[in-house]
Amino acid sequence: MPERRTGGHSITVEAPMRVAFGVVVDISMWQLFMPPVVHTEILERHGAGELVRLWALTNGEAVRTWLYRRHLDTSERRITFVNESPEPPLASLRGAWSFRMVDERKTQVERHHEFGVVDDDPLTARRAAEGADADARVELDAVSMVAERHRELDKILLSFEEGLLVRGPVRAAYEFLDEVSATKNVRLCFPHRKIVYKDVAVPEHLDALTGHWTLTEHQDGVTVGARHTAMIKPSAAGAPALGGAATLDDARAHLREQLGEASMDVLRRARDFAEGTRSRLMGPIASR
Template identity: 35%
Template sequence: MPEPAEHYTRHSVTVKASAEAVYGLIADVEQWPHVFPPTIHAERLDRDGGTERIRLWALANDEVKTWTSRRELDRPAWTIRFRQEVTPAPAAAMSGEWILVPQSPHETKVLLDHRFRAIDDAPDGVRWLRQAVERNSVSELGRLRTAAELAEGIDAVRLSFEDSVRIRGDLGTVYEFLNDAGRWPQRLPHVTRVDLSEKAPGIQDMEMDTRTIDGTTHTTRSVRVCFPGRSIVYKQTVLPAAMAAHTGAWRLDQDGETVAATSQHTVVLDRAGVTNLLGPDATVEQAKEIVRTALGKNSRATLEHARQFAEARRG
Protein backbone atom coordinates (compact mmCIF):
# COMPACT_ATOMS: atom_id res chain seq x y z
CA MET A 1 0.00 0.00 0.00
CA PRO A 2 1.55 3.35 -1.00
CA GLU A 3 2.49 5.83 1.72
CA PRO A 4 0.08 8.75 2.13
CA ALA A 5 1.02 11.86 0.17
CA GLU A 6 2.87 14.61 2.01
CA HIS A 7 1.32 18.06 2.04
CA TYR A 8 3.24 21.29 2.62
CA THR A 9 2.20 24.74 3.83
CA ARG A 10 4.10 27.94 4.64
CA HIS A 11 2.84 30.91 6.62
CA SER A 12 4.76 34.07 7.40
CA VAL A 13 4.63 37.34 9.28
CA THR A 14 6.96 40.31 9.69
CA VAL A 15 7.54 41.37 13.29
CA LYS A 16 8.94 44.72 14.38
CA ALA A 17 11.26 43.15 16.95
CA SER A 18 14.71 41.58 17.07
CA ALA A 19 15.25 37.96 16.08
CA GLU A 20 16.47 37.35 19.63
CA ALA A 21 13.17 38.54 21.14
CA VAL A 22 11.06 36.56 18.68
CA TYR A 23 13.14 33.41 19.03
CA GLY A 24 12.84 33.53 22.81
CA LEU A 25 9.05 33.46 22.64
CA ILE A 26 9.03 30.47 20.28
CA ALA A 27 11.71 28.54 22.15
CA ASP A 28 10.07 28.80 25.60
CA VAL A 29 7.34 26.26 24.96
CA GLU A 30 6.01 26.32 28.53
CA GLN A 31 4.95 29.95 27.93
CA TRP A 32 3.00 29.10 24.78
CA PRO A 33 -0.40 29.02 26.55
CA HIS A 34 0.16 32.71 27.43
CA VAL A 35 1.18 33.66 23.87
CA PHE A 36 -0.60 31.36 21.41
CA PRO A 37 -4.43 31.17 21.54
CA PRO A 38 -4.71 27.50 20.41
CA THR A 39 -2.30 26.15 23.07
CA ILE A 40 -4.08 25.01 26.23
CA HIS A 41 -1.17 23.45 28.13
CA ALA A 42 2.48 22.66 27.38
CA GLU A 43 5.07 20.55 29.16
CA ARG A 44 8.76 20.03 28.49
CA LEU A 45 9.35 16.30 29.02
CA ASP A 46 13.14 16.25 28.68
CA ARG A 47 15.99 18.22 27.18
CA ASP A 48 19.47 17.36 25.98
CA GLY A 49 21.44 20.30 24.62
CA GLY A 50 19.57 21.67 21.64
CA THR A 51 17.09 18.79 21.48
CA GLU A 52 13.96 18.53 23.60
CA ARG A 53 10.75 16.53 23.84
CA ILE A 54 7.51 18.37 24.58
CA ARG A 55 3.86 17.51 25.07
CA LEU A 56 1.14 19.89 23.94
CA TRP A 57 -2.61 20.12 24.43
CA ALA A 58 -4.12 22.48 21.87
CA LEU A 59 -7.27 23.37 20.00
CA ALA A 60 -7.43 22.24 16.38
CA ASN A 61 -10.66 23.06 14.56
CA ASP A 62 -12.23 23.59 17.99
CA GLU A 63 -11.25 20.08 19.13
CA VAL A 64 -8.69 19.49 21.87
CA LYS A 65 -5.80 17.37 20.59
CA THR A 66 -2.69 16.24 22.44
CA TRP A 67 0.63 15.03 21.08
CA THR A 68 4.33 14.73 21.84
CA SER A 69 6.98 16.28 19.63
CA ARG A 70 10.75 16.34 19.36
CA ARG A 71 12.24 19.79 18.71
CA GLU A 72 15.72 20.75 17.51
CA LEU A 73 16.63 24.29 18.54
CA ASP A 74 19.38 26.01 16.54
CA ARG A 75 19.71 29.56 17.84
CA PRO A 76 22.74 30.52 15.67
CA ALA A 77 20.69 29.63 12.56
CA TRP A 78 17.46 31.10 14.03
CA THR A 79 15.57 27.84 13.39
CA ILE A 80 13.48 25.40 15.42
CA ARG A 81 12.57 22.10 13.75
CA PHE A 82 9.79 19.91 15.12
CA ARG A 83 8.40 16.44 14.46
CA GLN A 84 5.46 14.86 16.19
CA GLU A 85 6.33 11.51 17.76
CA VAL A 86 2.78 10.65 18.83
CA THR A 87 0.37 12.13 16.30
CA PRO A 88 -3.39 12.44 16.85
CA ALA A 89 -5.86 11.45 14.13
CA PRO A 90 -6.55 12.31 11.40
CA ALA A 91 -2.80 12.98 10.94
CA ALA A 92 -0.46 10.12 10.10
CA ALA A 93 2.58 12.40 10.42
CA MET A 94 3.30 16.07 11.16
CA SER A 95 6.56 18.00 11.12
CA GLY A 96 7.80 21.46 10.34
CA GLU A 97 10.10 24.33 11.11
CA TRP A 98 10.17 27.85 12.49
CA ILE A 99 12.60 29.98 10.48
CA LEU A 100 13.57 33.51 11.53
CA VAL A 101 15.07 35.84 8.91
CA PRO A 102 16.43 39.07 10.44
CA GLN A 103 15.54 42.03 8.22
CA SER A 104 17.27 44.56 10.48
CA PRO A 105 18.25 44.74 14.17
CA HIS A 106 14.61 45.60 14.95
CA GLU A 107 12.63 43.64 12.35
CA THR A 108 12.30 39.91 11.75
CA LYS A 109 10.48 37.83 9.16
CA VAL A 110 9.05 34.63 10.64
CA LEU A 111 8.34 31.60 8.43
CA LEU A 112 6.30 28.69 9.78
CA ASP A 113 6.41 25.52 7.66
CA HIS A 114 4.30 22.38 8.09
CA ARG A 115 4.53 19.01 6.38
CA PHE A 116 1.81 16.48 7.09
CA ARG A 117 0.19 13.25 5.92
CA ALA A 118 -3.38 12.14 6.55
CA ILE A 119 -4.26 8.61 7.64
CA ASP A 120 -4.99 6.50 4.52
CA ASP A 121 -4.77 9.69 2.45
CA ALA A 122 -8.43 10.27 3.29
CA PRO A 123 -9.70 13.45 1.56
CA ASP A 124 -11.72 14.45 4.64
CA GLY A 125 -8.59 14.04 6.77
CA VAL A 126 -6.51 16.17 4.39
CA ARG A 127 -9.15 18.91 4.43
CA TRP A 128 -9.39 18.80 8.24
CA LEU A 129 -5.62 19.08 8.62
CA ARG A 130 -5.30 21.91 6.09
CA GLN A 131 -7.99 23.89 7.90
CA ALA A 132 -6.42 23.25 11.33
CA VAL A 133 -2.93 24.21 10.17
CA GLU A 134 -4.27 27.34 8.45
CA ARG A 135 -6.32 28.54 11.42
CA ASN A 136 -3.68 27.83 14.04
CA SER A 137 -0.74 29.18 12.03
CA VAL A 138 -2.50 32.48 11.30
CA SER A 139 -3.58 32.80 14.95
CA GLU A 140 -0.14 31.93 16.34
CA LEU A 141 1.80 34.24 14.06
CA GLY A 142 -0.54 37.13 14.76
CA ARG A 143 -0.22 36.76 18.52
CA LEU A 144 3.52 36.16 18.24
CA ARG A 145 3.82 39.53 16.53
CA THR A 146 1.67 41.22 19.20
CA ALA A 147 3.71 39.74 22.05
CA ALA A 148 7.10 40.45 20.46
CA GLU A 149 6.23 44.05 19.61
CA LEU A 150 5.32 45.01 23.17
CA ALA A 151 7.81 47.78 23.87
CA GLU A 152 8.26 46.76 27.51
CA GLY A 153 8.04 43.01 26.87
CA ILE A 154 5.30 40.55 27.75
CA ASP A 155 6.38 40.35 31.40
CA ALA A 156 5.18 43.93 31.92
CA VAL A 157 1.57 42.90 31.22
CA ARG A 158 1.76 39.43 32.78
CA LEU A 159 0.67 38.63 36.32
CA SER A 160 1.23 35.30 38.10
CA PHE A 161 0.16 34.43 41.62
CA GLU A 162 -1.11 31.57 43.76
CA ASP A 163 -3.11 30.86 46.91
CA SER A 164 -2.87 27.74 49.06
CA VAL A 165 -4.67 26.01 51.92
CA ARG A 166 -3.88 23.00 54.09
CA ILE A 167 -6.62 20.39 54.24
CA ARG A 168 -6.93 17.58 56.76
CA GLY A 169 -8.12 14.86 54.46
CA ASP A 170 -7.51 12.64 51.48
CA LEU A 171 -6.09 13.97 48.23
CA GLY A 172 -8.61 11.96 46.22
CA THR A 173 -11.53 13.66 47.95
CA VAL A 174 -10.11 17.14 47.31
CA TYR A 175 -9.52 16.21 43.68
CA GLU A 176 -13.09 14.95 43.41
CA PHE A 177 -14.42 18.34 44.51
CA LEU A 178 -12.28 20.25 41.99
CA ASN A 179 -12.86 17.79 39.14
CA ASP A 180 -16.65 17.66 39.57
CA ALA A 181 -17.16 21.29 38.57
CA GLY A 182 -20.65 20.52 37.31
CA ARG A 183 -21.76 20.62 40.95
CA TRP A 184 -20.10 23.93 41.75
CA PRO A 185 -23.35 25.97 41.50
CA GLN A 186 -24.65 23.94 44.46
CA ARG A 187 -21.34 24.09 46.32
CA LEU A 188 -19.84 27.53 45.63
CA PRO A 189 -21.70 30.78 46.36
CA HIS A 190 -19.91 32.75 43.63
CA VAL A 191 -20.79 30.26 40.85
CA THR A 192 -24.32 30.52 39.44
CA ARG A 193 -24.12 28.20 36.41
CA VAL A 194 -21.77 25.58 34.96
CA ASP A 195 -22.13 23.63 31.72
CA LEU A 196 -19.51 20.87 31.79
CA SER A 197 -18.77 18.28 29.11
CA GLU A 198 -16.00 15.69 28.83
CA LYS A 199 -15.77 14.39 25.27
CA ALA A 200 -12.48 12.62 25.96
CA PRO A 201 -11.24 11.26 29.30
CA GLY A 202 -9.59 14.04 31.29
CA ILE A 203 -10.44 16.80 28.79
CA GLN A 204 -13.25 19.06 30.01
CA ASP A 205 -15.01 21.94 28.30
CA MET A 206 -16.55 24.23 30.90
CA GLU A 207 -18.74 27.31 30.54
CA MET A 208 -19.32 29.10 33.84
CA ASP A 209 -21.24 32.11 35.14
CA THR A 210 -19.52 33.77 38.10
CA ARG A 211 -20.83 36.47 40.39
CA THR A 212 -18.32 39.30 40.72
CA ILE A 213 -17.54 41.51 43.69
CA ASP A 214 -20.01 44.21 42.55
CA GLY A 215 -22.83 41.67 42.20
CA THR A 216 -22.81 41.42 38.40
CA THR A 217 -22.32 38.13 36.58
CA HIS A 218 -19.82 37.35 33.86
CA THR A 219 -19.44 34.28 31.67
CA THR A 220 -16.18 32.50 30.94
CA ARG A 221 -15.37 29.36 29.00
CA SER A 222 -12.39 27.15 29.71
CA VAL A 223 -10.75 23.96 28.56
CA ARG A 224 -9.51 21.88 31.49
CA VAL A 225 -6.89 19.11 31.32
CA CYS A 226 -7.23 16.77 34.31
CA PHE A 227 -4.40 14.70 35.79
CA PRO A 228 -6.11 12.51 38.44
CA GLY A 229 -4.46 12.63 41.82
CA ARG A 230 -2.14 15.43 40.79
CA SER A 231 -3.61 18.55 39.18
CA ILE A 232 -6.13 20.19 36.88
CA VAL A 233 -4.81 22.80 34.47
CA TYR A 234 -7.01 25.06 32.41
CA LYS A 235 -7.10 27.90 29.92
CA GLN A 236 -9.94 30.34 29.41
CA THR A 237 -11.08 30.47 25.79
CA VAL A 238 -13.73 33.15 26.42
CA LEU A 239 -12.14 35.99 28.38
CA PRO A 240 -13.10 39.16 30.23
CA ALA A 241 -12.45 42.32 28.20
CA ALA A 242 -9.19 43.33 29.87
CA MET A 243 -7.41 39.99 29.40
CA ALA A 244 -5.43 38.68 26.45
CA ALA A 245 -4.83 35.29 28.12
CA HIS A 246 -5.66 33.53 31.37
CA THR A 247 -4.35 30.13 32.41
CA GLY A 248 -4.56 28.43 35.76
CA ALA A 249 -4.07 25.25 37.72
CA TRP A 250 -5.32 23.42 40.77
CA ARG A 251 -2.37 21.51 42.23
CA LEU A 252 -2.54 18.95 45.03
CA ASP A 253 0.16 17.36 47.15
CA GLN A 254 -0.45 14.83 49.92
CA ASP A 255 1.76 15.43 52.96
CA GLY A 256 1.02 12.87 55.64
CA GLU A 257 -2.54 13.42 56.83
CA THR A 258 -2.91 16.79 55.09
CA VAL A 259 -3.20 17.97 51.51
CA ALA A 260 -1.55 21.14 50.22
CA ALA A 261 -4.07 22.53 47.74
CA THR A 262 -2.90 25.41 45.55
CA SER A 263 -4.66 27.60 43.02
CA GLN A 264 -2.33 29.22 40.48
CA HIS A 265 -3.18 31.91 37.92
CA THR A 266 -1.27 33.55 35.08
CA VAL A 267 -2.95 36.48 33.32
CA VAL A 268 -1.73 38.49 30.35
CA LEU A 269 -3.50 41.84 30.22
CA ASP A 270 -4.70 43.54 27.06
CA ARG A 271 -3.71 47.22 27.20
CA ALA A 272 -6.56 48.38 24.97
CA GLY A 273 -9.01 46.30 26.98
CA VAL A 274 -7.77 47.80 30.23
CA THR A 275 -8.33 51.32 28.87
CA ASN A 276 -11.79 50.48 27.53
CA LEU A 277 -12.86 48.88 30.79
CA LEU A 278 -11.25 51.15 33.38
CA GLY A 279 -10.85 54.44 31.52
CA PRO A 280 -8.06 56.28 29.68
CA ASP A 281 -6.08 57.03 32.84
CA ALA A 282 -6.01 53.42 34.10
CA THR A 283 -2.61 51.80 34.44
CA VAL A 284 -1.59 48.19 33.99
CA GLU A 285 -0.58 48.04 37.65
CA GLN A 286 -4.09 49.11 38.69
CA ALA A 287 -5.57 46.44 36.43
CA LYS A 288 -3.24 43.83 37.91
CA GLU A 289 -4.41 44.71 41.41
CA ILE A 290 -8.07 44.40 40.39
CA VAL A 291 -7.45 41.05 38.68
CA ARG A 292 -5.46 39.73 41.64
CA THR A 293 -8.23 40.69 44.06
CA ALA A 294 -11.08 39.25 42.00
CA LEU A 295 -9.46 35.98 40.95
CA GLY A 296 -7.81 35.46 44.32
CA LYS A 297 -11.11 35.94 46.17
CA ASN A 298 -12.89 33.31 44.09
CA SER A 299 -9.98 30.88 44.22
CA ARG A 300 -9.67 31.12 47.99
CA ALA A 301 -13.42 30.60 48.31
CA THR A 302 -13.19 27.47 46.14
CA LEU A 303 -10.27 26.12 48.17
CA GLU A 304 -12.10 26.80 51.44
CA HIS A 305 -15.18 24.92 50.27
CA ALA A 306 -12.96 22.08 49.03
CA ARG A 307 -11.42 21.99 52.52
CA GLN A 308 -14.84 21.81 54.19
CA PHE A 309 -15.97 19.09 51.75
CA ALA A 310 -12.89 16.94 52.33
CA GLU A 311 -12.77 17.39 56.09
CA ALA A 312 -16.50 16.62 56.45
CA ARG A 313 -15.99 13.45 54.36
CA ARG A 314 -13.14 12.46 56.64
CA GLY A 315 -15.27 13.01 59.75
Protein backbone atom coordinates in the same frame (compact mmCIF):
# COMPACT_ATOMS: atom_id res chain seq x y z
CA MET B 1 4.78 5.75 1.43
CA PRO B 2 2.40 8.76 1.53
CA GLU B 3 3.30 11.70 -0.68
CA ARG B 4 4.97 14.51 1.25
CA ARG B 5 3.15 17.81 0.97
CA THR B 6 4.55 21.14 2.08
CA GLY B 7 3.33 24.58 3.00
CA GLY B 8 4.25 27.61 5.01
CA HIS B 9 3.62 31.22 5.83
CA SER B 10 5.65 34.13 7.13
CA ILE B 11 5.07 37.40 8.93
CA THR B 12 7.16 40.47 9.68
CA VAL B 13 7.22 41.18 13.40
CA GLU B 14 8.01 44.58 14.90
CA ALA B 15 10.43 43.13 17.45
CA PRO B 16 14.12 42.13 17.65
CA MET B 17 14.96 38.64 16.42
CA ARG B 18 16.02 37.40 19.88
CA VAL B 19 12.58 38.37 21.24
CA ALA B 20 10.58 36.65 18.49
CA PHE B 21 12.77 33.55 18.76
CA GLY B 22 12.34 33.46 22.54
CA VAL B 23 8.55 33.56 22.26
CA VAL B 24 8.52 30.35 20.21
CA VAL B 25 11.21 28.67 22.33
CA ASP B 26 9.26 29.12 25.58
CA ILE B 27 6.57 26.54 24.89
CA SER B 28 5.48 26.63 28.55
CA MET B 29 3.73 29.94 27.78
CA TRP B 30 1.98 28.86 24.59
CA GLN B 31 -1.35 28.22 26.30
CA LEU B 32 -1.42 31.89 27.22
CA PHE B 33 -1.26 33.30 23.68
CA MET B 34 -1.83 30.43 21.22
CA PRO B 35 -5.65 30.26 21.06
CA PRO B 36 -6.06 26.47 20.58
CA VAL B 37 -3.35 25.41 23.08
CA VAL B 38 -4.67 24.40 26.51
CA HIS B 39 -1.58 22.98 28.21
CA THR B 40 2.01 21.88 27.54
CA GLU B 41 4.48 19.74 29.46
CA ILE B 42 8.16 19.20 28.68
CA LEU B 43 8.71 15.48 29.26
CA GLU B 44 12.39 15.28 28.30
CA ARG B 45 15.17 17.75 27.67
CA HIS B 46 18.59 16.77 26.34
CA GLY B 47 20.85 19.59 25.20
CA ALA B 48 19.07 21.37 22.36
CA GLY B 49 16.37 18.70 22.07
CA GLU B 50 13.13 18.30 23.98
CA LEU B 51 10.07 16.06 23.99
CA VAL B 52 6.84 17.95 24.59
CA ARG B 53 3.27 16.84 25.20
CA LEU B 54 0.76 19.39 23.98
CA TRP B 55 -3.00 19.51 24.54
CA ALA B 56 -5.07 21.65 22.18
CA LEU B 57 -8.68 22.41 21.37
CA THR B 58 -9.64 21.09 17.92
CA ASN B 59 -12.53 22.50 15.91
CA GLY B 60 -13.51 24.53 18.97
CA GLU B 61 -14.89 21.40 20.64
CA ALA B 62 -12.70 18.48 21.72
CA VAL B 63 -9.31 18.56 23.42
CA ARG B 64 -6.70 16.28 21.87
CA THR B 65 -3.08 15.62 22.76
CA TRP B 66 0.09 15.00 20.77
CA LEU B 67 3.78 14.35 21.37
CA TYR B 68 6.25 16.68 19.66
CA ARG B 69 10.01 16.40 19.50
CA ARG B 70 11.70 19.77 19.03
CA HIS B 71 15.27 20.83 18.30
CA LEU B 72 16.28 24.37 19.24
CA ASP B 73 19.14 25.77 17.17
CA THR B 74 20.04 29.01 18.91
CA SER B 75 22.96 29.85 16.61
CA GLU B 76 20.88 29.59 13.42
CA ARG B 77 17.69 30.84 15.10
CA ARG B 78 15.76 27.81 13.88
CA ILE B 79 13.36 25.44 15.65
CA THR B 80 12.40 22.14 14.05
CA PHE B 81 9.55 19.94 15.24
CA VAL B 82 8.20 16.45 14.54
CA ASN B 83 4.80 15.15 15.60
CA GLU B 84 5.58 11.73 17.07
CA SER B 85 1.94 10.77 17.54
CA PRO B 86 0.09 11.80 14.35
CA GLU B 87 -3.52 10.69 14.09
CA PRO B 88 -5.52 9.92 10.94
CA PRO B 89 -5.95 11.45 8.49
CA LEU B 90 -2.32 12.54 9.06
CA ALA B 91 0.34 9.90 8.54
CA SER B 92 3.19 12.29 9.40
CA LEU B 93 3.78 15.92 10.32
CA ARG B 94 6.98 17.90 10.75
CA GLY B 95 8.08 21.45 10.26
CA ALA B 96 10.27 24.35 11.31
CA TRP B 97 10.27 27.90 12.57
CA SER B 98 12.93 30.17 11.11
CA PHE B 99 13.84 33.76 11.95
CA ARG B 100 15.58 36.37 9.81
CA MET B 101 16.58 39.81 11.02
CA VAL B 102 15.15 42.56 8.82
CA ASP B 103 16.77 45.23 10.97
CA GLU B 104 17.42 45.68 14.68
CA ARG B 105 13.72 46.17 15.39
CA LYS B 106 12.10 43.88 12.82
CA THR B 107 12.14 40.13 12.25
CA GLN B 108 10.73 37.94 9.52
CA VAL B 109 9.30 34.79 11.08
CA GLU B 110 8.48 31.79 8.89
CA ARG B 111 6.47 28.73 9.90
CA HIS B 112 7.03 25.83 7.47
CA HIS B 113 5.31 22.43 7.58
CA GLU B 114 5.47 19.11 5.75
CA PHE B 115 2.93 16.30 6.06
CA GLY B 116 1.54 13.11 4.57
CA VAL B 117 -1.99 11.72 4.74
CA VAL B 118 -3.23 8.16 5.11
CA ASP B 119 -3.94 6.48 1.74
CA ASP B 120 -2.90 9.67 -0.13
CA ASP B 121 -6.53 10.59 -0.72
CA PRO B 122 -6.56 13.93 -2.66
CA LEU B 123 -9.61 15.36 -0.88
CA THR B 124 -8.20 14.45 2.53
CA ALA B 125 -4.86 15.97 1.56
CA ARG B 126 -6.51 19.22 0.49
CA ARG B 127 -8.42 19.50 3.76
CA ALA B 128 -5.28 18.71 5.74
CA ALA B 129 -3.37 21.39 3.83
CA GLU B 130 -6.09 23.95 4.57
CA GLY B 131 -5.99 23.04 8.26
CA ALA B 132 -2.19 23.22 8.42
CA ASP B 133 -2.20 26.60 6.66
CA ALA B 134 -4.83 27.95 9.06
CA ASP B 135 -2.83 26.71 12.07
CA ALA B 136 0.33 28.37 10.74
CA ARG B 137 -1.41 31.73 10.32
CA VAL B 138 -2.93 31.60 13.81
CA GLU B 139 0.43 30.72 15.38
CA LEU B 140 2.31 33.43 13.47
CA ASP B 141 -0.26 36.07 14.46
CA ALA B 142 0.00 34.98 18.10
CA VAL B 143 3.81 35.14 18.08
CA SER B 144 3.66 38.58 16.48
CA MET B 145 1.19 39.85 19.08
CA VAL B 146 3.31 38.76 22.05
CA ALA B 147 6.68 39.72 20.58
CA GLU B 148 5.49 43.21 19.68
CA ARG B 149 4.39 43.73 23.29
CA HIS B 150 7.69 42.61 24.78
CA ARG B 151 8.46 45.99 26.33
CA GLU B 152 5.27 45.95 28.38
CA LEU B 153 5.01 42.25 29.28
CA ASP B 154 5.93 42.94 32.90
CA LYS B 155 2.83 45.15 33.09
CA ILE B 156 0.33 43.04 31.14
CA LEU B 157 1.31 39.60 32.48
CA LEU B 158 0.12 38.54 35.91
CA SER B 159 1.03 35.18 37.44
CA PHE B 160 0.80 34.05 41.05
CA GLU B 161 0.48 30.95 43.22
CA GLU B 162 -1.03 30.22 46.61
CA GLY B 163 -2.02 27.21 48.65
CA LEU B 164 -3.56 25.79 51.81
CA LEU B 165 -2.94 22.76 53.99
CA VAL B 166 -5.94 20.42 54.03
CA ARG B 167 -6.23 17.79 56.75
CA GLY B 168 -8.62 15.59 54.84
CA PRO B 169 -8.72 13.01 52.04
CA VAL B 170 -7.19 14.06 48.73
CA ARG B 171 -10.09 12.45 46.87
CA ALA B 172 -12.61 14.77 48.55
CA ALA B 173 -10.54 17.90 47.86
CA TYR B 174 -10.11 16.86 44.23
CA GLU B 175 -13.83 16.15 43.76
CA PHE B 176 -14.69 19.59 45.11
CA LEU B 177 -12.20 21.35 42.81
CA ASP B 178 -13.39 19.25 39.88
CA GLU B 179 -16.95 20.40 40.42
CA VAL B 180 -16.03 24.05 40.92
CA SER B 181 -13.72 24.20 37.91
CA ALA B 182 -16.42 22.73 35.68
CA THR B 183 -17.55 26.32 35.12
CA LYS B 184 -14.32 26.97 33.23
CA ASN B 185 -14.45 26.77 29.45
CA VAL B 186 -11.78 24.10 28.93
CA ARG B 187 -10.11 21.88 31.52
CA LEU B 188 -7.82 18.88 31.75
CA CYS B 189 -8.24 16.54 34.71
CA PHE B 190 -5.42 14.45 36.16
CA PRO B 191 -7.33 12.63 38.96
CA HIS B 192 -6.29 13.46 42.51
CA ARG B 193 -3.22 15.37 41.23
CA LYS B 194 -4.01 18.35 39.03
CA ILE B 195 -6.78 20.19 37.16
CA VAL B 196 -5.67 22.53 34.37
CA TYR B 197 -8.02 25.18 33.02
CA LYS B 198 -8.12 27.73 30.23
CA ASP B 199 -10.84 30.32 29.78
CA VAL B 200 -11.79 30.55 26.12
CA ALA B 201 -14.41 33.29 26.51
CA VAL B 202 -12.29 35.70 28.56
CA PRO B 203 -13.55 39.04 29.92
CA GLU B 204 -13.14 41.96 27.53
CA HIS B 205 -10.26 43.44 29.53
CA LEU B 206 -8.14 40.26 29.21
CA ASP B 207 -6.45 38.52 26.30
CA ALA B 208 -6.05 35.23 28.19
CA LEU B 209 -6.59 33.50 31.53
CA THR B 210 -5.12 30.09 32.35
CA GLY B 211 -4.08 28.17 35.43
CA HIS B 212 -4.26 25.00 37.45
CA TRP B 213 -5.20 23.48 40.79
CA THR B 214 -2.76 20.99 42.31
CA LEU B 215 -2.98 18.45 45.12
CA THR B 216 0.13 17.15 46.87
CA GLU B 217 -0.16 14.48 49.56
CA HIS B 218 2.28 14.32 52.49
CA GLN B 219 2.32 13.13 56.10
CA ASP B 220 0.52 16.23 57.40
CA GLY B 221 -2.33 16.04 54.90
CA VAL B 222 -2.73 17.52 51.43
CA THR B 223 -1.40 20.82 50.13
CA VAL B 224 -3.97 22.20 47.71
CA GLY B 225 -2.44 24.84 45.47
CA ALA B 226 -3.58 27.24 42.80
CA ARG B 227 -1.75 29.01 40.01
CA HIS B 228 -3.37 31.65 37.81
CA THR B 229 -1.83 33.47 34.84
CA ALA B 230 -3.53 36.31 32.98
CA MET B 231 -2.61 38.52 30.05
CA ILE B 232 -4.16 41.95 30.41
CA LYS B 233 -5.06 43.94 27.32
CA PRO B 234 -2.91 47.07 26.98
CA SER B 235 -6.17 49.03 26.68
CA ALA B 236 -7.45 47.71 30.03
CA ALA B 237 -6.56 50.86 31.98
CA GLY B 238 -9.83 52.54 32.88
CA ALA B 239 -11.92 49.38 32.45
CA PRO B 240 -14.83 49.33 34.96
CA ALA B 241 -14.21 45.63 35.63
CA LEU B 242 -10.76 46.57 36.94
CA GLY B 243 -12.03 49.33 39.18
CA GLY B 244 -11.44 52.03 36.60
CA ALA B 245 -7.70 51.80 37.27
CA ALA B 246 -5.87 54.74 35.69
CA THR B 247 -2.73 52.83 34.70
CA LEU B 248 -1.80 49.29 33.66
CA ASP B 249 0.08 48.88 36.94
CA ASP B 250 -3.08 49.75 38.86
CA ALA B 251 -5.17 47.48 36.63
CA ARG B 252 -2.75 44.62 37.26
CA ALA B 253 -2.87 45.18 41.02
CA HIS B 254 -6.67 45.25 40.96
CA LEU B 255 -6.81 42.03 38.93
CA ARG B 256 -4.40 40.35 41.35
CA GLU B 257 -6.71 41.23 44.21
CA GLN B 258 -9.80 40.01 42.34
CA LEU B 259 -8.31 36.69 41.27
CA GLY B 260 -6.62 36.16 44.62
CA GLU B 261 -9.83 36.61 46.59
CA ALA B 262 -11.74 34.24 44.31
CA SER B 263 -8.91 31.69 44.39
CA MET B 264 -8.56 31.69 48.18
CA ASP B 265 -12.33 31.36 48.52
CA VAL B 266 -12.24 28.18 46.44
CA LEU B 267 -9.24 26.83 48.37
CA ARG B 268 -10.93 27.44 51.73
CA ARG B 269 -14.14 25.78 50.56
CA ALA B 270 -12.14 22.80 49.26
CA ARG B 271 -10.44 22.55 52.66
CA ASP B 272 -13.74 22.76 54.54
CA PHE B 273 -15.33 20.16 52.29
CA ALA B 274 -12.43 17.71 52.57
CA GLU B 275 -12.02 18.14 56.32
CA GLY B 276 -15.78 17.80 56.75
CA THR B 277 -15.62 14.57 54.77
CA ARG B 278 -12.85 13.33 57.05
CA SER B 279 -14.94 14.14 60.12
CA ARG B 280 -17.92 12.29 58.70
CA LEU B 281 -15.74 9.28 57.94
CA MET B 282 -14.09 9.32 61.36
CA GLY B 283 -17.35 9.83 63.24
CA PRO B 284 -18.71 6.28 62.92
CA ILE B 285 -15.26 4.85 63.71
CA ALA B 286 -14.84 6.98 66.84
CA SER B 287 -18.29 5.99 68.12
CA ARG B 288 -17.53 2.28 68.04
